[in-house]
Amino acid sequence: MTDGPPLAEAVDDIADDIATMEIRGAATIARAAADAVAAQARETDADSPEAFRSSMRSAGRRLYDTRPTAVSLPNALRYTLGRMEGDDVETLRDSVLAAATAFTDRLDRAQRDLGRVGANRLRDGDTVMTHCHSTDALACVEHAVEQGKDISAIVKETRPRNQGHITATQLREMGVDVTLVVDSAARRYLDDADHVLVGADSIAADGGVVNKIGTSGLAVNARERGVPIMVAAQTIKLHPDTLTGHTVEIEMRDETEVIDDDDRAEIGEITVENPAFDVTPPRYVDAIVTESGQFPPESIVTLMRELFGESADRPWEEPTSGAAER
Numbered sequence: 001m002t003d004g005p006p007l008a009e010a011v012d013d014i015a016d017d018i019a020t021m022e023i024r025g026a027a028t029i030a031r032a033a034a035d036a037v038a039a040q041a042r043e044t045d046a047d048s049p050e051a052f053r054s055s056m057r058s059a060g061r062r063l064y065d066t067r068p069t070a071v072s073l074p075n076a077l078r079y080t081l082g083r084m085e086g087d088d089v090e091t092l093r094d095s096v097l098a099a100a101t102a103f104t105d106r107l108d109r110a111q112r113d114l115g116r117v118g119a120n121r122l123r124d125g126d127t128v129m130t131h132c133h134s135t136d137a138l139a140c141v142e143h144a145v146e147q148g149k150d151i152s153a154i155v156k157e158t159r160p161r162n163q164g165h166i167t168a169t170q171l172r173e174m175g176v177d178v179t180l181v182v183d184s185a186a187r188r189y190l191d192d193a194d195h196v197l198v199g200a201d202s203i204a205a206d207g208g209v210v211n212k213i214g215t216s217g218l219a220v221n222a223r224e225r226g227v228p229i230m231v232a233a234q235t236i237k238l239h240p241d242t243l244t245g246h247t248v249e250i251e252m253r254d255e256t257e258v259i260d261d262d263d264r265a266e267i268g269e270i271t272v273e274n275p276a277f278d279v280t281p282p283r284y285v286d287a288i289v290t291e292s293g294q295f296p297p298e299s300i301v302t303l304m305r306e307l308f309g310e311s312a313d314r315p316w317e318e319p320t321s322g323a324a325e326r
């Protein structure tokens with residue numbers, strides 16, 4: 001719970017579901033955040049413009065504090081809260097609802113357009129190796145299949161939460177042949193792969209790709225084997241804070257995702273670490289596929305500047321004292 005203006009039930013529910021990963025995947029999180037913002041705008045009983053703005057910021061902070069790594073979440077808040085305008089409650093409410101709808105429409109369009117670009121990199125008969133579960137990455141395969149290409153997949157299970165099982169299920173629904181392997185078998189099976197295809201939770205200004213833990217090791221092995229590494233990431237994955245030198249916070253998740261309490265007790269005193277993400281340096285990435293085309297990682301900064309300028313707003317934060325409220 002957050003101190004401050006009351007939150008719509010949907011905001012608390014969605015925030016809890018993001019934190020516990022009932023809702024997961026960067027694009028899905030962004031959509032859920034926009035839905036939560038819309039619910040707050042609809043349901044708040046704020047009766048003055050100031051109270052309305054404060055209530056929306058409060059919802060934004062509750063959502064922002066759930067998971068730290070996927071920038072799609074703050075970018076969803078930037079888009080929806082950043083377009084809040086008006087001098088009365090009804091106009092403010094309408095502006096937020098319109099922004100939330102526009103944002104989710106853009107998400108759908110971006111993933112479709114990105115899928116079309118990514119599919120062009122896949123040839124008939126190709127095999128992709130996947131890591132974790134990414135809707136952006138799967139959009140590329142789906143589009144290639146729709147083009148009539150025969151695509152196979154080697155799917156890494158992706159410990160500790162086994163999101164590879166979701167990938168395998170969805171690829172089968174597309175009619176793709178799937179071979180599921182444990183993470184440690186990846187190098188052995190890279191010889192059978194034509195591409196490594198992964199998503200991203202955040203992309204830094206230097207082209208570094210923040211994605212599920214294990215991506216960087218996979219990329220290094222793929223480079224050594226000569227297998228190209230393709231990252232599918234719509235532009236809401238671009239992390240504007242990195243333009244000004246900030247680093248991306250890597251989420252550390254609960255130890256019980258790695259080992260249950262009984263097994264742990266049996267082993268004796270140990271330290272357990274569970275980072276959810278790692279950073280793949282740009283030199284191991286061949287292409288970042290976005291809805292605006294594909295980019296070598298080193299030039300992604302140009303796109304980032306175009307979209308965000310030089311700095312990133314934080315419209316969920318309280319204005320500093322003395323600053324005029326927009």
Ligand SMILES: O=P(O)(O)OC[C@H]1O[C@H](OP(=O)(O)O)[C@H](O)[C@@H]1O
Binds near residue numbers: 200211
């Ligand atoms: O936006 P889409 O492409 O669906 O997902 C992007 C990324 O989000 C996931 O994180 P988590 O499972 O939420 O920790 C994975 O790391 C995946 O590559």
